[in-house]
Amino acid sequence: MLVNQVTVSVIALLSLKLLAERFLNFTNIHHVLLRRNEIPYGFETFVDLPTYQKSIDYTLAKTNFSSLCAVWSFVFDSFVIFSGLMPCLVSASAKFFGTQTIGQAVSFFLINFLFSLFGIPFSWWRQFRLEDFFGFNRSTQTIFWTDKAKEYLLCFIFGFPIFYVIAWFFQSFPRSWWVEAWAILLIFQVTMIVIYPVFILPLFNKLTPLPDGELKARLLQLTQLTQFPISEIFTMDGSKRSAHSNAFFIGLGKFRHIVLYDTLIAQMNTEEVAAVLAHEIGHYKHQHIRTNLIVEGVGSFIGFGILYYLSSSSWFLESFGFQTEYPLVPLILIFSIVISGVTFWIDPFFNCLSRRHEYQADRFAADALGQTEPLISSLRKLHKENLSNLAPHPVFSAFHYSHPTLFERETAIRNSTPSHGRSEA
Numbered sequence: 001m002l003v004n005q006v007t008v009s010v011i012a013l014l015s016l017k018l019l020a021e022r023f024l025n026f027t028n029i030h031h032v033l034l035r036r037n038e039i040p041y042g043f044e045t046f047v048d049l050p051t052y053q054k055s056i057d058y059t060l061a062k063t064n065f066s067s068l069c070a071v072w073s074f075v076f077d078s079f080v081i082f083s084g085l086m087p088c089l090v091s092a093s094a095k096f097f098g099t100q101t102i103g104q105a106v107s108f109f110l111i112n113f114l115f116s117l118f119g120i121p122f123s124w125w126r127q128f129r130l131e132d133f134f135g136f137n138r139s140t141q142t143i144f145w146t147d148k149a150k151e152y153l154l155c156f157i158f159g160f161p162i163f164y165v166i167a168w169f170f171q172s173f174p175r176s177w178w179v180e181a182w183a184i185l186l187i188f189q190v191t192m193i194v195i196y197p198v199f200i201l202p203l204f205n206k207l208t209p210l211p212d213g214e215l216k217a218r219l220l221q222l223t224q225l226t227q228f229p230i231s232e233i234f235t236m237d238g239s240k241r242s243a244h245s246n247a248f249f250i251g252l253g254k255f256r257h258i259v260l261y262d263t264l265i266a267q268m269n270t271e272e273v274a275a276v277l278a279h280e281i282g283h284y285k286h287q288h289i290r291t292n293l294i295v296e297g298v299g300s301f302i303g304f305g306i307l308y309y310l311s312s313s314s315w316f317l318e319s320f321g322f323q324t325e326y327p328l329v330p331l332i333l334i335f336s337i338v339i340s341g342v343t344f345w346i347d348p349f350f351n352c353l354s355r356r357h358e359y360q361a362d363r364f365a366a367d368a369l370g371q372t373e374p375l376i377s378s379l380r381k382l383h384k385e386n387l388s389n390l391a392p393h394p395v396f397s398a399f400h401y402s403h404p405t406l407f408e409r410e411t412a413i414r415n416s417t418p419s420h421g422r423s424e425a
């Protein structure tokens, strides 16, 4: 048993996170259940009581499931930290694959692969039990397991060379490796944003250019009006896995892509789809992808700085039972556990920034359309069809929600005064 000041402090940090999660979940469930028989004011016109109550049941089921995942994750991490399992795995792996850079990279991937296997039953249950119960699952066992295999393969193809290069820097430049490692990761992130819609997404979904017709004509008219030149708008067969509907904007510069789920097109009329597109264009016009990249870049720079400090403090790894002259693998493995206890408290700030982006994109959409009704009606349909929680507890949504609640968005949209035809944003 590895019980010392450091391991106990880490467990205390993770316990605090677990307690806060339990408290937030409890507060939210209590809040939602109190309102189970009463549709929130203003929403009676687009949602009936049975659908509203189903959305509450869905919220409860998701909350219970996330609580179960959180408890499991806490138990698992505590076991890994106290039992000394990690040092055993690292030294066994080092004996087998060697301590050269390539051997370290193999060890890192094998141990991560092993640990990630424990998460698979949870994602299986979420898809084929929870989502299925509420009528959202459209996936099959074949799709699920093929997806998993592809995800692991991609992790290996991209992750292995990156870890290898970082390990090489770690050994060759003991003082500055963390800055180089940070730069490599940042370059990788930018590259992924560019290549994701062209090379990665098509491995999982079929992207089809929107067929000619009224919808395409209206959407292309909107892209011209908003000075967002794009040759194609794609639809994605999201219905292959789920009945949930969505749309997203991804890519940088010439490689930008707007993707609409087929489920979304099936649920909305032309003007509502145009509103969703205008919202996505709003994200582009306000350069939200770039802002997120900068914020994440600053965050990861700090993260690497801490990693560097810990790498030069032998007490840290020794407290977790490691006695190795090749500390990079154990350092990253332990750091990835510890950091979740810290990022949990930082996430609300990122969510706050994300909600700000959503307001800006909504505002842009309202201006571009010259009216607010299609935007509001598209948001209502999205919330209704996806059984979103219409009345979460304010503290819960402020902490966890990356998007404002429907009520908050509607209020903000109504308070904005759309100009006619196009936006100057």
Ligand SMILES: [Zn+2]
Binding pocket: 279, 283, 357, 358, 361
């Ligand atoms: Zn958005």
